[in-house]
Amino acid sequence: MKSIPPTDIAALPARDRILATAHRLFYQEGLRATGIDRLIAESGVTKVTFYRHFPSKNDLIQAYLEQRHSLWMDWFKAALARRDGPAALADAMREWFASDDFRGCAFINGAGEMPAEPAVMDAARRHKAEMRQAIAERLPEGPGKAEMAEMLSLAADGAIVRAQLDGQADAALAALESLVGKLAG
Amino acid sequence: MKSIPPTDIAALPARDRILATAHRLFYQEGLRATGIDRLIAESGVTKVTFYRHFPSKNDLIQAYLEQRHSLWMDWFKAALARRDGPAALADAMREWFASDDFRGCAFINGAGEMPAEPAVMDAARRHKAEMRQAIAERLPEGPGKAEMAEMLSLAADGAIVRAQLDGQADAALAALESLVGKLAG
DNA sequence: TAGTGTGTAGACAGATCTGTCTACTCCAAT
DNA sequence: ATTGGAGTAGACAGATCTGTCTACACACTA
Numbered sequence: 001m002k003s004i005p006p007t008d009i010a011a012l013p014a015r016d017r018i019l020a021t022a023h024r025l026f027y028q029e030g031l032r033a034t035g036i037d038r039l040i041a042e043s044g045v046t047k048v049t050f051y052r053h054f055p056s057k058n059d060l061i062q063a064y065l066e067q068r069h070s071l072w073m074d075w076f077k078a079a080l081a082r083r084d085g086p087a088a089l090a091d092a093m094r095e096w097f098a099s100d101d102f103r104g105c106a107f108i109n110g111a112g113e114m115p116a117e118p119a120v121m122d123a124a125r126r127h128k129a130e131m132r133q134a135i136a137e138r139l140p141e142g143p144g145k146a147e148m149a150e151m152l153s154l155a156a157d158g159a160i161v162r163a164q165l166d167g168q169a170d171a172a173l174a175a176l177e178s179l180v181g182k183l184a185g
Numbered sequence: 186m187k188s189i190p191p192t193d194i195a196a197l198p199a200r201d202r203i204l205a206t207a208h209r210l211f212y213q214e215g216l217r218a219t220g221i222d223r224l225i226a227e228s229g230v231t232k233v234t235f236y237r238h239f240p241s242k243n244d245l246i247q248a249y250l251e252q253r254h255s256l257w258m259d260w261f262k263a264a265l266a267r268r269d270g271p272a273a274l275a276d277a278m279r280e281w282f283a284s285d286d287f288r289g290c291a292f293i294n295g296a297g298e299m300p301a302e303p304a305v306m307d308a309a310r311r312h313k314a315e316m317r318q319a320i321a322e323r324l325p326e327g328p329g330k331a332e333m334a335e336m337l338s339l340a341a342d343g344a345i346v347r348a349q350l351d352g353q354a355d356a357a358l359a360a361l362e363s364l365v366g367k368l369a370g
Numbered sequence: 371t372a373g374t375g376t377g378t379a380g381a382c383a384g385a386t387c388t389g390t391c392t393a394c395t396c397c398a399a400t
Numbered sequence: 401a402t403t404g405g406a407g408t409a410g411a412c413a414g415a416t417c418t419g420t421c422t423a424c425a426c427a428c429t430a
Contacts, residue, residue, distance in 0.1 A: 014407070030298050032217045035387060046408055047389085053406095057388065104297060111350055112294030113215050124350045150360035151367065154343030161342045165296055165309045175335035182336065183367060199377070220417060231378055232419085242418065 010044075015053040017043045022064045027106050031061055031113050031120075058117070061110075065123040068106045073130055080138050086184045089135060089152055090177045093159055097169035104164030108157070131156070148183065155179045195229075200238040203228045207249045212291050216246055216298055216305075243302070246295075250308040253291045258315055265323050271369045274320060274337055275362045278344055282354035289349030293342070313338070333368065340364045 009020045021043040025034040036057055040050050054060040079092035096102060103109070107124035114120045135156070136149035155176055163172035194205045206228040210219040221242055225235050239245040264277035281287060288294070292309035299305045320341070321334035340361055347357035 029301060030217075032215075033299070033301065036389085037387080046410075048391085048409090049407060051389070055389095103300060108293065108346055108350070109297030112289060113298040114218070115288060116214060116218065121350070121352070125352075128347070128350055147360075147363050150356065151364045154347060154357075154360045154364055155339055156343070157346045158339030158341070158343035161293055161346060162313070162339060165293070165306070165313055167306070167310075171335070172339075175332075175339045178332050179336045179339055179364075179368075183364075221419085222417080231380075233379090233421085234377060236419070237376075240419095 014043070014045045014049050018045060018050060018053055018060070019063055019067060022060050023067060024101075026061065026064050027068070027109075028101065028103060031110060058119070061114075061117075062119050062123070065106065065110065065120065065127075069123065069127050069130075072106075073127075073134065076131065077134050080134060086139075086148075086152055086180045087177075088138065089156060090173065090180050093156060093163075093176055094169070094173055097159075097163045097173065102163065102169075105157070105160050108161065128153070128157075151183055152180070155183075199228070199230045199234050203230060203235060203238055203245070204248055204252060207245050208252060209286075211246065211249050212253070212294075213286065213288055216295060243304070246299075246302075247304050247308070250291065250295065250305065250312075254308065254312050254315075257291075258312075258319065261316065262319050265319060271324075271333075271337055271365045272362075273323065274341060275358065275365050278341060278348075278361055279354070279358055282344075282348045282358065287348065287354075290342070290345050293346065313342075316341070336368055337365070340368070 009017045012020065018039065021039055022034070025039060025042070036050065039060075040047055043050070054063065075096075076092060079095060080088045082088060083091055107127040110120045111124040132149050132153040135152050136145060139145045139148055159172040159176040162175065163169045166172060194202045197205065203224065206224055207219070210224060210227070221235065224245075225232055228235070239248065260281075261277060264280060265273045267273060268276055290312075292312040295305045296309040317334055317338040320337050321330060324330045324333055344357040344361040347360065348354045351357060
């Protein structure tokens, strides 16, 4: 999976530069760890421009989470479609974990960091619900479909966390593949 | 599971009051979201006392993570010992998720929030490694033991994240129990 | 008694944070 | 030509943050 978002932002309009920079820094370094002066410097805009497009830092955080959700979910659905059955999930995770900028799930990270922000918690909940739905849609119809989607989602989140904390993907992927294999067998 | 750490701190020595307050606030609200003036006010100590015991906020964060690890792991091992087989894991999670102060895993939250702090990332990695080991130790000897421990750990982390983001435990527990049942079957 | 350790009160400093504002320029549309 | 939108430069303000410091009191031990 290529970086989300694009890293060459110079030709973008100011708003997109800000959002791309925010996306990169918020995801890599944390929401509160990223100050607006740094966002402004790296976006190549001025403060007036920054605040013209995003009235507050929280607005930018929300825009970042929306963009993240949209881009990630598009990628996820496409990745799941490349192979039949639950093994597609492991393949998708392998691809994601291998990307240079992988640092876990932005929504898990955000919810852990800013539990007092309803917008962040809502975004996280909705993101995960849609991830489960995407997984479910690729499963064969039948009485165990919903349960299988729940279990696969649990496995995926466990693997995401494992890969993030390990700082590398091998053990997470091995465990995920074993688990998916058990569930598919 | 009763709250970690104790909530009635008035009779404790100053250092323990600081650490207990830090534990509560860091876990509930986040590391950076908790400022030292608040810690000081709620600990009932002065600034000199605070800094006499913890030379910096980062030192306090580390002490918090160490205490958290120690208390949680003691509880986890005891909880796993109450029942034979992988179902003990689901029981332990049920107990934890039901506690009033449950807000996910302090180590996942910390790693998501402060990836640039090696001490936080190390603590998270070690915590999860010891959790996997605790799970493994309760499994029967055999060729698939290590793999099973890996899969159960993945399931546990997935359930932890799910319960945290949902803000309630039902779906997480149902999914975990299904998954554990599949693995044990 | 003297020394040490631990506690109190809270003022202070500098850094960093988020957000507000003035003044100006350029471009496109009317 | 005029207007509006979007961009520039960067100063400024107040709040919040982490950490430093003076002065003093009390308890315990040798």
